[in-house]
Amino acid sequence: xxxxxQAPIGRPRxxxxxxxxxxxxxxxxxQGYEGASLTDLTSAMGITRxxxxxxxxxxxxxxxxxxxxxxxxxxxxxxxxxxxxxxxQVATAFLHGAVRANTRPGCPAGCLGVQGSLAAGEPGRNAxxxxxxxxxxxxxRLGARFRRAVDEGDLPPDTDPAVLAxxxxxxxxxxxxxxxxxxxxxxxxxVADMALRNWPPT
Amino acid sequence: xxxxxQAPIGRPRxxxxxxxxxxxxxxxxxQGYEGASLTDLTSAMGITRxxxxxxxxxxxxxxxxxxxxxxxxxxxxxxxxxxxxxxxQVATAFLHGAVRANTRPGCPAGCLGVQGSLAAGEPGRNAxxxxxxxxxxxxxRLGARFRRAVDEGDLPPDTDPAVLAxxxxxxxxxxxxxxxxxxxxxxxxxVADMALRNWPPT
DNA sequence: CCTCTTCAGTACCGATCGGTTCAGAAGTGC
DNA sequence: GCACTTCTGAACCGATCGGTACTGAAGAGG
Numbered sequence: 001x002x003x004x005x006q007a008p009i010g011r012p013r014x015x016x017x018x019x020x021x022x023x024x025x026x027x028x029x030x031q032g033y034e035g036a037s038l039t040d041l042t043s044a045m046g047i048t049r050x051x052x053x054x055x056x057x058x059x060x061x062x063x064x065x066x067x068x069x070x071x072x073x074x075x076x077x078x079x080x081x082x083x084x085x086x087x088x089q090v091a092t093a094f095l096h097g098a099v100r101a102n103t104r105p106g107c108p109a110g111c112l113g114v115q116g117s118l119a120a121g122e123p124g125r126n127a128x129x130x131x132x133x134x135x136x137x138x139x140x141r142l143g144a145r146f147r148r149a150v151d152e153g154d155l156p157p158d159t160d161p162a163v164l165a166x167x168x169x170x171x172x173x174x175x176x177x178x179x180x181x182x183x184x185x186x187x188x189x190x191v192a193d194m195a196l197r198n199w200p201p202t
Numbered sequence: 203x204x205x206x207x208q209a210p211i212g213r214p215r216x217x218x219x220x221x222x223x224x225x226x227x228x229x230x231x232x233q234g235y236e237g238a239s240l241t242d243l244t245s246a247m248g249i250t251r252x253x254x255x256x257x258x259x260x261x262x263x264x265x266x267x268x269x270x271x272x273x274x275x276x277x278x279x280x281x282x283x284x285x286x287x288x289x290x291q292v293a294t295a296f297l298h299g300a301v302r303a304n305t306r307p308g309c310p311a312g313c314l315g316v317q318g319s320l321a322a323g324e325p326g327r328n329a330x331x332x333x334x335x336x337x338x339x340x341x342x343r344l345g346a347r348f349r350r351a352v353d354e355g356d357l358p359p360d361t362d363p364a365v366l367a368x369x370x371x372x373x374x375x376x377x378x379x380x381x382x383x384x385x386x387x388x389x390x391x392x393v394a395d396m397a398l399r400n401w402p403p404t
Numbered sequence: 405c406c407t408c409t410t411c412a413g414t415a416c417c418g419a420t421c422g423g424t425t426c427a428g429a430a431g432t433g434c
Numbered sequence: 435g436c437a438c439t440t441c442t443g444a445a446c447c448g449a450t451c452g453g454t455a456c457t458g459a460a461g462a463g464g
Contacts (some may be wrong), residue, residue, distance in 0.1 A: 034236045035323030036420060048443055049423075054440030059422065068420085102431040108321075115321035118382050119312065121237030132383045144384045155314055166380065174376030178368065180320050181334045187368055194369045198400030212409035213461040240452060250413055250454075263450065325452085411460070420451065430441075 020045040024056075025066035025073075030108040033063055035126040040165055058166035063116070063127050067134060070112045074101050078138060088199055091168055094142070095192040098172040102179035103188060110180035113138075114173055139169040156200055164200075171195045191195040218258055222247040226258075227268035227275075232310040235319040235329040236264055265318070265329050271337060272314045276303050280340060290401055291353035291372055296344070297394040300374040304381035305390060312382035315340075316375055341371040358402055366402075372395045 023044045027036045038059060043050050056062040071078075077097025084090045102111055103148075113135055116130040146161030155161070175188050226388045229238045240261060260265040273280075279299025286292045315337055319330040323332055328361050348363030357363070377390050 009432065011429090011441050014430090014441065030321060031323045032236070032321035034234070035321060037323065037420080039420085045280075048441095048442090049273050049424095050442065053423075054441075057291035063372050079264065103397075110382055111322065114379055118320055118379065119232060119234035119237060119310075121233045121239065121242065124237055135379070135383050160392075163389075163392045163396065166385065167393045170376035170393050171373060171397075172376070173379035174372035174374070176335070177316055177320065177375035177379065181337050182367065187365075190362075190365045190374075191369045191372050194365065194400070195397070198396065213411045213459090216411065216460090241450085244464080252414090252455095255413080255453075326441070346425065405464100407462100407464080409450105409460105409462085412460100413457090413459100415454100415456085417452105417454070421449075422447105424445105424447070426445085427441090430439105432437105432439085434436085434438100 013051075013055070015045075015047050015051065020047055020052075020055070020074075021062075021065055021069055024062055026108065028063055028066050028116055029110075030068055031072070032115055034124045050159050056087060060126055065129065067112065067116070071134075074107065075111070075113065076105070077101055078141075078164065082141060082145050086202060087146055087155050087164075088196075090145055090149075090202060091164075091199055092143075092196055095175070095196060096189070098175050099185060099188040099192050102176050103183075103185040106134070109182070111173075111176035114176040115180055135169065139165050142168055143195060147201040154202055159200055168195075181188060215253075215257070217247075217249050217253065222249055222254075222257070223229060223264075223267055224269055226276075227263055227314065228273050228310065230265055230318055231272070231312075235261075235298070235315055236322055236326045245323055255313040259342070262328055266332060269314065269318070269332065273336070276306070276309065277315065279303055281342075283369050284343060284347050286323035289348055289357050290398075290404060291365075292344075292347055292351075293366075293401055294398055296370055297373060297377070297398060298375050301387060301390045301394050305385075305387040311384070313375075316378040317382055337371065337375070341367050356404055361402055370397075377384050 023046070024041050027041050027044045030036075038049055038052070041059070041062065042049050045052065047055075052062065056065060077100070078094060079182065081090050081097055084093050085098035096112075101163070103109060113131055117124055117131050120128040142165035143162045146155060146159070146164050149155045150157060152157055152163055155164075175191065178188060178191070217347060225248070226243050229243050229246045233242065240254070243261070243264065244251050247254065249257075254264065261324045279302070282297060283292050283295035285301055286295050300313075305311060315333055319326055319333050322330040343397060346369035348361070348366050349359045352361055352363055353358060357360060358364075373394070377393065380390060382395070
């Protein structure tokens with residue numbers, strides 16, 4: 001069999017799909033799912049509606065792909081935090097990463113996973129539900145990480161890892177709202193440090 | 203001069219404006235400003251578009267009035283918390299009130315002041331900015347309350363009341379996001395209690 | 405009863421929504 | 435060069451958006 005991994009028959013795409021997705025992600029991040037019209041999106045992506053539909057499916061799928069890109073890009077701090085050696089370091093890296101990602105100059109303030117769609121009308125329900133799942137998955141992964149920390153003796157044995165995870169995610173979500181309200185990086189850094197002050201002793 | 207405080211010339215209004223506003227508030231709370239169409243709103247209010255425009259102005263003013271009603275109704279816990287005698291009691295009442303208000307059965311989950319409009323397109327900017335101002339005013343009032351507490355010796359003199367206020371508002375905002383994600387009242391109560399654990403000693 | 409004012413409902417406004425169709429241009433493999 | 439495939443752009447789709455104009459009906463004051 002011929003493994004034609006690089007056989008793009010026909011006219012090749014005239015734009016950088018990665019770059020276009022990055023632009024779309026920004027628009028969703030800034031205006032939310034419902035607030036971002038196809039005109040907003042495609043004009044920011046520099047392509048026409050037809051090209052967008054051919055490359056990404058429809059608005060909903062474009063949003064999903066933008067969210068994936070967001071997860072691995074601006075929200076990549078979460079994955080990195082999870083790999084820190086101790087629970088305390090995980091928590092610190094997670095919150096500090098959230099503060100930085102939510103107040104990065106040149107990027108929209110806040111978190112796509114929060115303000116992308118928190119409440120929505122009927123046509124935006126799927127996007128909203130996708131974000132709910134996204135956030136809850138993050139909480140679950142934090143919980144799993146802290147459960148391991150309890151098992152390893154890195155956290156007191158009477159610690160409830162699920163509560164710890166939800167507490168951390170709650171503060172991160174709050175930081176996202178605060179960033180969207182105009183809070184500065186310094187202000188939120190202080191908030192994060194205060195939230196970490198009552199972390200259980202190792 | 204004739205003080206005609208009760209002289210409704212012409213045909214009186216055929217619906218209860220208060221009840222209608224309550225219904226509108228619920229729709230905004232559940233679907234957000236952009237996600238709530240005039241059709242959604244008026245059909246929930248039980249009146250026609252014409253009556254709505256005559257009674258409330260337009261969609262934006264209706265939203266503002268719904269927000270006022272929300273402030274004095276479901277979000278009334280904030281004002282009540284501010285009147286607690288000690289800073290610790292203020293903080294406790296504030297967070298516990300937020301948990302209860304964000305997970306009240308029969309009401310939409312979450313907080314109108316957060317999910318009403320966090321990110322929006324051009325036509326929803328005014329509503330979004332109104333909510334930003336609403337949240338920041340809450341933070342400022344918490345800050346003023348804690349500044350008083352420092353003056354009264356109720357908080358250590360080296361305490362920064364603004365940081366304390368922003369910390370509390372951040373946790374409350376996070377609780378709103380978590381409630382919108384499906385977190386239960388019990389789960390959020392645990393989060394609130396954990397957030398209160400590192401409160402400065404009186 | 406008559407007049408006046410405001411009500412309520414419908415039909416309608418231009419604009420925009422997300423999504424599609426179609427014609428033609430453009431690049432690739434033979 | 436030819437056949438084939440896919441891209442691009444614009445025109446267009448029905449539906450819905452927020453907001454109005456207009457027509458009568460209905461209550462209040464004289």
